[in-house]
Amino acid sequence: MEGSGRQGKGGAPTWAPSEGTVFRPFVAAAGAGAAEPSPSGSGSGVAARISKLHGVKRKPCVARLTADIINTFERCHPEFKYSETLNPKRFLTHPSTPAHNDGVDNANWDLILYVNLELVNKTSNRRFIVKEMLGQGTFGQVVKCWDTETNKYVAVKVIKNQPAFYQQAIMEVSLLRTLNQKFDPDDKHNIVRMLDYLSFQNHLCIAFEMLGQNLYELLKRNHLRGLKVQFVQAFSKQILDAMIVMRDGGIIHCDLKPENILLAPTAKTAAAVKVIDFGSACLEGKTVYSYIQSRYYRSPEVLLGYPYTTAIDMWSFGCIVAELFIGLPLFPGASEYDVLKRMLKILGGQPPDDLLREAKNTAKFFKHVGSSYLGIGAHDGPGTAYRMLSEDEVEGRETKRPKLGKWYFPQQRLDQLIYTYPWDNTKLPETEKADRVLLVDFLRGLLEFDPNKRWSPFQASGHPFITGEPFTGPYEPVSETPRIPVAHAAAVDHNPGGGHWLVAGLSPQWKCEQMSTS
Numbered sequence: 001m002e003g004s005g006r007q008g009k010g011g012a013p014t015w016a017p018s019e020g021t022v023f024r025p026f027v028a029a030a031g032a033g034a035a036e037p038s039p040s041g042s043g044s045g046v047a048a049r050i051s052k053l054h055g056v057k058r059k060p061c062v063a064r065l066t067a068d069i070i071n072t073f074e075r076c077h078p079e080f081k082y083s084e085t086l087n088p089k090r091f092l093t094h095p096s097t098p099a100h101n102d103g104v105d106n107a108n109w110d111l112i113l114y115v116n117l118e119l120v121n122k123t124s125n126r127r128f129i130v131k132e133m134l135g136q137g138t139f140g141q142v143v144k145c146w147d148t149e150t151n152k153y154v155a156v157k158v159i160k161n162q163p164a165f166y167q168q169a170i171m172e173v174s175l176l177r178t179l180n181q182k183f184d185p186d187d188k189h190n191i192v193r194m195l196d197y198l199s200f201q202n203h204l205c206i207a208f209e210m211l212g213q214n215l216y217e218l219l220k221r222n223h224l225r226g227l228k229v230q231f232v233q234a235f236s237k238q239i240l241d242a243m244i245v246m247r248d249g250g251i252i253h254c255d256l257k258p259e260n261i262l263l264a265p266t267a268k269t270a271a272a273v274k275v276i277d278f279g280s281a282c283l284e285g286k287t288v289y290s291y292i293q294s295r296y297y298r299s300p301e302v303l304l305g306y307p308y309t310t311a312i313d314m315w316s317f318g319c320i321v322a323e324l325f326i327g328l329p330l331f332p333g334a335s336e337y338d339v340l341k342r343m344l345k346i347l348g349g350q351p352p353d354d355l356l357r358e359a360k361n362t363a364k365f366f367k368h369v370g371s372s373y374l375g376i377g378a379h380d381g382p383g384t385a386y387r388m389l390s391e392d393e394v395e396g397r398e399t400k401r402p403k404l405g406k407w408y409f410p411q412q413r414l415d416q417l418i419y420t421y422p423w424d425n426t427k428l429p430e431t432e433k434a435d436r437v438l439l440v441d442f443l444r445g446l447l448e449f450d451p452n453k454r455w456s457p458f459q460a461s462g463h464p465f466i467t468g469e470p471f472t473g474p475y476e477p478v479s480e481t482p483r484i485p486v487a488h489a490a491a492v493d494h495n496p497g498g499g500h501w502l503v504a505g506l507s508p509q510w511k512c513e514q515m516s517t518s
């Protein structure tokens with residue numbers, strides 16, 4: 001259904017004879033009929049004529065004739081005029097039927113993108129020429145573009161023309177600018193570089209350096225069998241490096257997952273990665289949304305509706321590390337209930353009572369059973385006052401049975417999963433066994449139910465799994481002194497009126513113009 005209407009509207013044919021001219025397309029001309037070359041090849045047909053014009057003496061073949069087809073047409077027919085602007089648009093956006101914003105947006109408020117559309121920064125006149133679609137997400141579309149200023153390919157995120165998306169994208173610009181310029185001016189900490197941002201047809205467009213495949217695609221390419229421990233180590237180290245910087249800035253990413261970690265081209269090592277997509281990010285202490293993080297990577301405190309900090313990213317990071325090793329998501333729940341149930345089963349514990357007591361959504365998942373209950377967490381601590389609801393109990397409460405997904409691996413505790421992976425394996429070399437012991441100990445500190453006890457990125461970066469130091473027993477991180485996130489302070493200083501327009505270098509007036517048209 002791709003845009004026949006659109007093609008009709010803007011749609012001149014590739015070749016455009018002047019009015020009244022009956023021009024036979026080349027294929028027909030070179031085929032049977034009046035234009036057939038003479039059987040002898042000596043030259044009475046069109047092909048032979050073209051051959052002569054090109055100075056070709058021997059019998060031409062079709063492939064040769066199409067090599068310089070525009071020239072060929074022009075030589076064959078003096079009235080033939082070619083103009084690239086008259087080409088039919090090759091749409092990249094689906095659907096490509098105009099619906100809003102004077103016909104440049106579709107029904108989903110996405111800008112209708114097509115090959116060779118120029119996204120222009122009116123202030124600098126820098127132009128980004130659209131070439132192909134890279135991905136479509138919640139906030140809009142990401143397209144590969146040719147940057148006329150640097151003569152390089154870049155990735156441009158074209159945000160949907162809707163106030164909520166617009167506002168959040170401004171936040172992405174603001175936070176990424178702070179991270180890039182203030183915290184990582186030399187591009188050493190594995191965070192995507194933002195190159196430019198502009199407003200085009202009421203769409204905020206953000207240009208990023210062009211990166212490669214994401215880690216989910218990498219796992220798929222490996223048939224979801226997981227990566228060697230050495231790669232898991234290398235990627236973990238780089239992601240942690242980015243997370244240390246984010247935490248120093250008091251920035252919570254809120255959507256860490258394998259899809260948002262991209263391979264980066266580098267001369268140094270074949271396994272460099274960068275963190276992308278700050279489209280859901282926020283400042284610590286200024287958390288606005290409660291429905292955040294992709295479900296499989298959602299932390300217990302977010303599921304339960306408890307105030308959150310940068311520790312939620314460490315939970316997602318733990319899920320990513322485990323997934324990189326086993327090739328499958330660790331908690332692929334079909335519902336939030338399913339995710340939580342899997343956490344309890346695989347980790348053999350549950351969130352601490354004080355968190356459950358204060359969290360907003362505890363009653364959706366747990367029943368208060370008094371202080372003496374020796375439940376799932378009993379093996380590693382005192383009893384708990386809360387027990388997770390059964391599916392029947394949830395159905396009774398919510399009138400709907402919670403969705404439960406399939407288990408793709410044995411229903412085991414995390415350590416057993418890692419030690420026995422790929423689960424039919426009996427003999428492992430001693431070095432591999434040692435690596436896995438290290439990995440399990442590393443995951444223990446990341447997948448900690450209590451956000452206050454969960455390791456910070458800096459603490460995790462001291463683990464022997466990351467440093468390569470010998471493992472002498474369970475890792476005890478150094479305690480950290482409380483810090484004041486710098487970006488948080490900066491954002492408040494620049495713009496006490498709320499929002500982050502000024503921090504991003506975008507005027508509130510510009511914001512209003514955009515808002516009013518949508």
Ligand SMILES: Nc1ncnc2c1ncn2[C@@H]1O[C@H](COP(=O)(O)OP(=O)(O)OP(=O)(O)O)[C@@H](O)[C@H]1O
Nearest residue numbers: 134135137138139140142155208209210211277279
């Ligand atoms: N710098 C980049 N280089 C190459 N590809 C990119 C780049 N940035 C984004 N992409 C591609 O576009 C996809 C979507 O990007 P991004 O996650 O930033 O958008 P989103 O709308 O926030 O998506 P989601 O809804 O999945 O969070 C990515 O998964 C990736 O495949």
